[in-house]
Amino acid sequence: MLRAWRAFDGFRGGDIRPWLLAIVRNCWRTSAGDRKRRGHVSLPEENSAMTSEAMTFAGPSPEAAAMRTDEGRKLDAVIATLPDEFREVLILREMEDLSYREIATITEVPIGTVMSRLARARAMLREKWLGEVESEARHAV
DSSP states (O other): OHHHHHHGGGOOSSOHHHHHHHHHHHHHHHHHHHHHHHTOOOOOOTTTTOOHHHHHOOSSOHHHHHHHHHHHHHHHHHHHTSOHHHHHHHIIIIISOOOHHHHHHHHTSOHHHHHHHHHHHHHHHHHHHHHHHHHHHHHHO
């Protein structure tokens, strides 16, 4: 937010969301470069499934919640293996629900490139996910 505040005079009007997400993207890239140089690896959160809400929520069973959390972690891990340019458009479209035009603005590529990267990202994700499922099935036997 501090970078956005400092760069606000460069905002040209229109929808502010893509402009802010472009700043977030650039900050993340800078931070990722710093982590690579330092060799920093984030540790997973401990007991992330054991929040007070999970303990008092009258929804799905603890087993179902644990399975959903495990699947979410696996999906995050599979998404993390995608090349940056494909992972980026997939997250912006599917998780942030941005339009192709907004994604093109953020990533500074043509809309056609966004569309092709998204199609390839979905295909890679499907292939890697199915490979993960098959691998688990072999280990379960």
